[in-house]
Amino acid sequence: MTHKTTIHRLKLADFRNYAAASLSLDGRHVVLTGENGAGKTNLMEAVSFLSPGRGLRRASLADVARVGAPGGFSIFAEVDGMEGEVEIGTGSDGEGEAVVRRLRINGTAAKSVDELTDHLRVLWLTPAMDGLFTGPAADRRRFLDRLVLSLDPAHGRRASDFERAMRSRNKLLAEGRFDPAWLSGLERQMAGLGVAMTLARKEMLGLLAGLTGRADAASTFPSATLALCGFLDEEGDVPAIEIEDRYMAMLAAGRYRDAGAGRTLDGPHRADLLVRHADKDIEAERCSTGEQKALLVGLVLAHARLVATMTGHAPVLLLDEIAAHLDEGRRAALFDRIDALGGQAFMTGTDKSMFSALGERAQFVSVHGSVLSA
Template identity: 25%
Template sequence: MFSNVRIEKLILSNYRNHKFLELELKKNIILICGKNGSGKTNILESISLLTSSSGIKKTNLIETVNSNLKGPVELFGVNLLCNINNKKMKIGLGLKKNANGLKKIINLEGLKTNKKIDEYFSIFWISPRMTFLFQNSKEERRSFIDQMICSIDFSFKKFLLQYEKYKSERIKILKKWNETSEEWLSLVERKLAATGIIICDARRKFIKQLNFNLSELDRPFHSLKIGLSGELDSLLLKKPAIEVEDFFLKKLKENRRKDILTGKTNFSANKTDLIVLNENYDREAKNHSTGEQKVIIFLIIFSFMKILKNQKDLKVIFLLDDVFSFLDKNFVLRVLDELNKLKIQTWLTDVSGDWIMKKESFKSIIHKINIDE
C-alpha cells in the first residue's frame, strides 16, 4: 500500500531562525541541506509539532518563536498545503497566549478546529537521540514503539491520551477526597484499567508483528527478539485480556494508599520497558557496542516498514533528522529506497547531501533544497 498524504507547500513565519521561508515540494523525498545552525532541523520540527506537543526537539513552544519578533505572537505561523487522498487541505499552526504561556492553535481551511491533525495523518521521526535509544530512559524506548503504532493505528494515540487523563483524574480524587468518594473513584479506575489493557494489547500485537519480520531476516539478524518488561505485558502473553484487566483493577485498589503518599500511579501500563535480546549471545541490546545498537535500531525500522507495506490506508510522513551522521550510509540508502517504494513523503537533513545525489538511482526521486542559498 502507498502513503496517501503529501505536503505540497510549507510556509514558516517567524519560526525560530526563519523569519520567512516558503518551500514548494515536488518529489517524495525532500533533502534539506545547509550549514550547521542554518535551521534544517527547525523545518522538520515545525512539521512534527502538528501531531506532537513538543515535537522532534522535545521543545517548549516559547522557544519556537523567532527571538527577533517584535510584534504579537500571532505573526508566528506554520502553514501547509497538503494533499490527502488526492484532496487539497490547508493546515495552519499558530500560537496563542494563555495563563500557562503559549498554546497551539490548529486551523483547517482557515477555520479554527478542535480536530487533531493525527485524525488525518501521522508523523514518524528518527533523530540523533536514537543513537542512545538503549541508554536513554525507558519512556523514550516506549515512545519509540508507541510512535510506530500511532503511524498505523490512529486510535492508539487517543487511548494514550485518555489513559493519562484517567490517571491524572484518579490521583486528584485520591488526594482531595481520599477514598471517601468510592463510587467515582471506582468508575475512574475501571476506565483506567480498561484503557490500559487496550494499550498493552496493541503493543503486544505490534511487537508480535515486528518479531515475525525479524525472524525472516538473514543470519545473524534473525536472532533478534523484542519484548516488553511490564507485568501486564507478560500476563497478556498467558491469559485472556479480561482476566488481566481484572488483575490491573485489583492492583489499582490495593495501591490506593501508596499512590496517595507518592502522588503517582505506582502500578501502570506505562511502567514497561522495551527489551531487545540477541538470542545468539543471550545479550540485551543495551550491552552491545554503539555500532551494533545502531544496526539493531535500523533492523527494527526495517521490520516496521514491512508492516507499513500491508496497511490498507497508509497516511504517514517520515522525518529523518541528520541520519547520515549517526547511521551507516548503506542502511540509510536502503531505508530511502523502501520509503520511496511505499511512496512515503520523507524529509531528511544533511550539511551538503552531495554523496547521496551522486547515486544515479536517487537523483530523480530526491528534491534537494539548500537553505543557505
C-alpha cells in the same frame, strides 16, 4: 497498492529561527544541507507538526514560536494526501499558559488535531533517539506509543485520560482521603484505559514482529525481537474485561502502598519495551553503538512499511542527520530502502556529497542563515 503522500509546498512564519520561509517541492525526496545551526532540523520539526502531538522535539508551543515574534507561529502546507489534495494550516494562538494549537483543513477549523491523520502520517528518526536502548524506560514507552499513534490516533487520548485519572487518585491517596466509592471510580477508569493501552501496544509489537523478523543475517539493518514487560506480563489470551478486573483488584490492594510511595506503582506507565538483536540473541543495550543504530533504523523502516501496508499510503519520513555515521555502502543501501517504501522522505546533513547515491531521486535544498535555496 501503496500510494504516495507528498508535500508540495511548505510555508513558515515565526517558527523557531524562521521569521518567514517558503519551500516549493516537486514530489521527490528532500535533502536539506547546511552548516550546524542553520535551521535544517527546525524545518523538519515544522513538517512534524503536520501530525498530532508536540512534534519531533516534544517542545511546548511557546518554545516553538520565534523569539521576539509578536504572536504565535504558523505552518502552511499543500499536500497530496490520503484523501487527495489538501491545504493544511496549523500554529499557535494565545500567550503564556493559555497558548493553544489551532488547525485548519482547507480553510475550515478542525475539531481536533487528530484529523491530520486523515490526510498523512509523519514518522521520524532523530539523533536524540540514538540512546533509546540504553536510556530510561520512559523514552522507550514514548517511542512505542508514537508507533501506536500512527495507526491508532485514539491511543493518545487514552494515555492522557489515564494520566489524568491516575493523578487524581494519587492526590486522594496523598491527602489520606480513602473514600472507597471515589477511589473505585477512578480505579475503574484507570483499568479500562490502562488495559486498552497495553493491548494496543502489544498489537503493534505483534504486527512489527512479522516485518522485523524477515531481515537476514547479512542485512544492513539487522532484525529485532520485541516484547513488552513491567505490567500484566503473564496475561495471555484472557478477555480484556477479566484483565481489567485484575488490574482494579491490584490497584485497590495497593492503595496504602501507593500512598506511602507517593505514586501509583502498577500500570502501563511502568511498562518497558524490550529489544533484542535477533541474529545475535543479545539485548540491544549490549550491542555496539553501530549495531544499536542499525537496529533502530531497521525498526523505523519496518514501522514505515507497516503504516504503508495498513493504510495504503506511504508515510512522510523525517530522517535527521541520518547519513552521518554510515559508510558509503550502508548509505546507498539505506537510500534504496527508503526509496522502496514509496513515500517522500526529508533528510538532513552538513555535507551534500553524503547523499550522492540518491542521484536524481532527491531534490536538494541548501539552508543558510534561515534562507532556503534549491
